[in-house]
Amino acid sequence: MSFGILAFSVYLPRLRLSRRAIAEANSWFNPALKSQAKGERAVCNWDEDVVTMAVEAARDALLERDRSSIAAVRFASTTFPFLDRLHAGIVSEALTLEQDISAQDVAASQRAATSTLASTLAGKEETLIVAAEQRRARSASPMEMTAGDGAAAILVGAGKPVARLLASASRTADFVDHYRSLDMPYDYQWEERWVRDAGYNEIVPPVINQCLEKAGRKAGDVKHFCMPVAIPRVANSTAKIAGIPETAVRDNFHAVCGETGVAHPLLMLVATLEEAKPGELILLIGFGQGADALLLEVTDVIQHHPKRLGMRGHLKRRKEVTNYVKFLAFNDAIELERGMRAEADKLTPLSALWRNRETVTSFIGGCCKKCGTLQFPRTNICVNPNCNAVHTQEPYPFADQIGRINSFTADRLTYSPDPPACYGMIQFEVGGRVMIDFTDVDADILAVGQPMRMMFRIKDIDSQRGFRRYFWKAAPVETK
Amino acid sequence: MARGIKDKVVILGMGCSKFGERWDMDADDLMLEAYEEALRDSGIETRQIDAAWLATAIAEQHVGNSGVPLAQALRLPFIPVTRVENYCASGTEAFRGAVYAVASGAADIALALGVEKLKDTGYGGLPQRTRGVLNNMVWPNLSAPGSFAQLAAAYAAKHGVDIKDLKRAMAHISVKSHDNGSRNPKAHLRNKITIDTVLNAPVIAEPLGLYDCCGVSDGAACAIVTTPEIAKGLGKNEIIAVKALQLSVSNGLEAQHNSWDGSYFATTRIASRRAYQEAGIERPREEIDLIEVHDCFSVTELVTLEDLHISLEGRGIHDVLDGFYDAAGSVPCQIDGGLKCFGHPIGASGLRMIYEIYLQISGKAGERQRKELPRLGLTHNLGGFPHQNVCSISIIGRYES
Numbered sequence: 001m002s003f004g005i006l007a008f009s010v011y012l013p014r015l016r017l018s019r020r021a022i023a024e025a026n027s028w029f030n031p032a033l034k035s036q037a038k039g040e041r042a043v044c045n046w047d048e049d050v051v052t053m054a055v056e057a058a059r060d061a062l063l064e065r066d067r068s069s070i071a072a073v074r075f076a077s078t079t080f081p082f083l084d085r086l087h088a089g090i091v092s093e094a095l096t097l098e099q100d101i102s103a104q105d106v107a108a109s110q111r112a113a114t115s116t117l118a119s120t121l122a123g124k125e126e127t128l129i130v131a132a133e134q135r136r137a138r139s140a141s142p143m144e145m146t147a148g149d150g151a152a153a154i155l156v157g158a159g160k161p162v163a164r165l166l167a168s169a170s171r172t173a174d175f176v177d178h179y180r181s182l183d184m185p186y187d188y189q190w191e192e193r194w195v196r197d198a199g200y201n202e203i204v205p206p207v208i209n210q211c212l213e214k215a216g217r218k219a220g221d222v223k224h225f226c227m228p229v230a231i232p233r234v235a236n237s238t239a240k241i242a243g244i245p246e247t248a249v250r251d252n253f254h255a256v257c258g259e260t261g262v263a264h265p266l267l268m269l270v271a272t273l274e275e276a277k278p279g280e281l282i283l284l285i286g287f288g289q290g291a292d293a294l295l296l297e298v299t300d301v302i303q304h305h306p307k308r309l310g311m312r313g314h315l316k317r318r319k320e321v322t323n324y325v326k327f328l329a330f331n332d333a334i335e336l337e338r339g340m341r342a343e344a345d346k347l348t349p350l351s352a353l354w355r356n357r358e359t360v361t362s363f364i365g366g367c368c369k370k371c372g373t374l375q376f377p378r379t380n381i382c383v384n385p386n387c388n389a390v391h392t393q394e395p396y397p398f399a400d401q402i403g404r405i406n407s408f409t410a411d412r413l414t415y416s417p418d419p420p421a422c423y424g425m426i427q428f429e430v431g432g433r434v435m436i437d438f439t440d441v442d443a444d445i446l447a448v449g450q451p452m453r454m455m456f457r458i459k460d461i462d463s464q465r466g467f468r469r470y471f472w473k474a475a476p477v478e479t480k
Numbered sequence: 481m482a483r484g485i486k487d488k489v490v491i492l493g494m495g496c497s498k499f500g501e502r503w504d505m506d507a508d509d510l511m512l513e514a515y516e517e518a519l520r521d522s523g524i525e526t527r528q529i530d531a532a533w534l535a536t537a538i539a540e541q542h543v544g545n546s547g548v549p550l551a552q553a554l555r556l557p558f559i560p561v562t563r564v565e566n567y568c569a570s571g572t573e574a575f576r577g578a579v580y581a582v583a584s585g586a587a588d589i590a591l592a593l594g595v596e597k598l599k600d601t602g603y604g605g606l607p608q609r610t611r612g613v614l615n616n617m618v619w620p621n622l623s624a625p626g627s628f629a630q631l632a633a634a635y636a637a638k639h640g641v642d643i644k645d646l647k648r649a650m651a652h653i654s655v656k657s658h659d660n661g662s663r664n665p666k667a668h669l670r671n672k673i674t675i676d677t678v679l680n681a682p683v684i685a686e687p688l689g690l691y692d693c694c695g696v697s698d699g700a701a702c703a704i705v706t707t708p709e710i711a712k713g714l715g716k717n718e719i720i721a722v723k724a725l726q727l728s729v730s731n732g733l734e735a736q737h738n739s740w741d742g743s744y745f746a747t748t749r750i751a752s753r754r755a756y757q758e759a760g761i762e763r764p765r766e767e768i769d770l771i772e773v774h775d776c777f778s779v780t781e782l783v784t785l786e787d788l789h790i791s792l793e794g795r796g797i798h799d800v801l802d803g804f805y806d807a808a809g810s811v812p813c814q815i816d817g818g819l820k821c822f823g824h825p826i827g828a829s830g831l832r833m834i835y836e837i838y839l840q841i842s843g844k845a846g847e848r849q850r851k852e853l854p855r856l857g858l859t860h861n862l863g864g865f866p867h868q869n870v871c872s873i874s875i876i877g878r879y880e881s
Contacts, residue, residue: 339603340608345610352617353617356614356617359614359618360618379732379736383731383737385733385737406741407743408633409630409685409686409688410683411622411623411626413605413623413625415621420685421621421622423620423626424633431738432738433735435620436620446686448637460616460621
């Protein structure tokens with residue numbers, strides 16, 4: 001048994017906003033944006049946030065794994081929706097992890113995820129690390145172009161790791177290249193050239209050297225250099241200063257998804273692991289008020305790591321968005337007339353949410369132990385008319401079950417932040433059914449029999465009380 | 481089976497307000513408008529009523545809870561008044577309460593009144609409202625058209641019907657109801673439309689367009705019921721009796737059990753069979769002269785015709801297109817315009833259906849009167865969603881001692 005990375009994946013929202021659309025909408029004000037009008041960035045659907053993305057990244061990473069051995073969850077982000085509510089707790093419940101686990105949110109720095117990964121890899125507990133980011137940016141700002149929404153999940157523990165930590169090093173410095181305060185929803189950024197010269201190029205190389213020294217390896221041994229930085233060519237210049245071959249510098253996915261903040265180092269690590277070969281060295285960097293460097297060695301196990309959607313699959317699972325106003329509306333950056341139907345009270349009785357957490361957050365239904373009928377939600381009396389046994393239902397998780405559309409509609413009357421509201425009856429292949437919202441779906445593909453999978457999403461946003469509730473929705477199964 | 485209600489209770493009088501956007505009327509005014517007509521029709525005075533039932537489905541939008549609003553609006557003399565709510569089938573629920581009270585002997589004369597004042601919502605369609613604590617957390621934010629629209633997808637898939645053919649039959653249903661509504665002075669919508677109007681209308685919830693949906697109206701309807709003996713004693717000659725009253729309520733089977741395929745109403749099939757048995761009807765297609773069904777949406781009417789065992793399953797489209805249910809057809813459906821055009825003030829709707837059957841059997845339906853006086857009529861009042869609903873069936877006919 002050795003300790004290291006046991007499983008990994010990412011999650012990218014399906015929507016990709018074309019940068020040309022951003023430039024075209026804003027170039028009347030800032031014509032320079034046209035020079036950046038290439039590629040696309042991942043953007044959350046209206047019902048996604050860092051919590052839902054983290055859950056989906058973890059589900060993909062943990063595919064077909066027993067989750068009962070996980071002892072801790074660490075969730076890194078700087079864009080948590082709540083200031084005081086444990087997001088790692090929501091993730092843990094959505095993933096139906098054991099109740100006696102420890103859970104922590106880590107925030108406030110772009111290297112929250114790498115610092116967490118380094119300390120976790122130096123520990124001995126089986127820990128799920130999730131990192132997710134959904135940064136808001138002002139219209140026509142550089143960050144609107146460079147940022148992307150996304151998440152990554154890494155399972156660390158004892159067993160047969162796909163990669164082991166050889167050494168890590170850190171340096172802390174109150175270098176404020178950008179900041180976001182409680183009073184402002186947007187980042188305030190300083191000049192890029194200064195950030196490059198006085199920040200990345202001065203702070204990162206010494207940390208790299210220290211890390212390599214600890215491991216007794218040379219810069220030339222590094223096969224994959226994962227340095228998450230949105231400013232072009234900075235990773236190359238830092239690599240050069242540190243003596244790392246330029247061929248080792250990994251793509252930062254600017255063209256296809258944008259820089260996903262705290263999640264980005266892990267996202268780049270996952271993408272690297274998807275391609276890496278046994279024995280190769282990966283140098284992972286986190287930068288933010290200092291820097292982290294982690295030197296990882298890929299093991300033989302990587303060859304047997306089961307296939308999953310991962311970075312490759314998520315990059316393929318895409319839908320281009322060219323409607324810039326829709327992106328602004330999803331991010332509450334413009335005030336739409338949503339109509340009186342949107343005024344319906346979305347109060348969540350917290351006591352009822354707690355009582356029904358298995359149904360709502362974990363998507364657990366019932367299996368009648370007398371007749372075997374699966375049903376959602378779990379109830380006192382079995383729904384099978386030939387059974388109707390009382391108190392016979394055992395918990396049955398539906399989250400990973402595939403269902404087929406039994407009936408559907410695309411509703412233009414009811415309020416939805418992204419009309420039409422698509423929903424319908426899903427019949428699970430294993431049995432059981434649920435009338436449920438659809439998401440990440442285009443109305444024209446809906447058909448009876450269409451296979452759907454379940455995804456953890458925002459159900460409703462209670463803007464009156466600053467609360468959001470989560471539930472599960474059905475999304476089309478990706479066609480191979 | 482229980483002995484049933486057949487011929488135990490008769491209708492002494494009925495009334496119905498004009499339905500529509502009654503901007504100048506409160507619920508009290510609508511209640512009185514319907515009640516005055518019923519009182520005149522019955523020939524009794526208010527003090528002769530022993531008990532009353534009030535139906536409102538969305539009381540929080542107008543009168544609020546309890547039986548007080550009815551007692552107050554009509555100044556009922558401190559008699560028992562019960563407010564009932566059972567989704568859009570609330571009206572028939574009030575009728576059931578009054579009829580059962582008379583049948584039990586607890587009341588000699590009882591009143592059932594349904595009212596809804598919906599046009600204070602501020603927007604078209606039904607008001608957005610809570611579905612219950614847990615339902616709010618897991619249900620889609622489904623609208624009425626969105627839930628009923630799903631019948632079309634499931635029906636087309638089950639019977640291998642092209643959605644275009646289904647939509648044409650649905651359009652025929654709406655055109656027919658507008659045609660009928662044009663001859664009804666109390667109807668909310670009295671304009672005639674064409675198939676093309678229906679097919680080219682904006683989509684509300686796929687595949688339902690604007691003209692596949694009924695209107696939302698203000699209105700009230702009421703019935704005064706008594707025993708056959710009392711009716712005769714009051715000098716009534718042409719006595720119209722209750723032949724059957726059945727209610728079937730989903731128990732979660734459709735929503736949770738895979739035995740339901742989404743293309744029909746499980747409750748309607750059950751309630752109508754029970755009603756035929758209660759009324760002693762063996763061949764509904766031949767014996768029933770007239771039906772008023774809960775046509776909240778064209779597709780609801782279509783599948784209901786089959787669920788009532790009048791059209792064979794999968795054959796509803798053909799009967800509709802053949803004119804079987806037209807005003808001049810074999811079994812007219814919605815000869816008054818139905819929910820589609822008479823209007824749908826929820827609490828009043830079930831009573832409005834019975835009102836139409838009552839008028840037609842009495843020969844008092846004016847311009848829209850069937851030439852040959854109907855003998856037996858059926859009302860179908862449905863509330864909720866296809867996957868969980870309440871279905872009330874009543875059969876009304878000439879009293880036979």
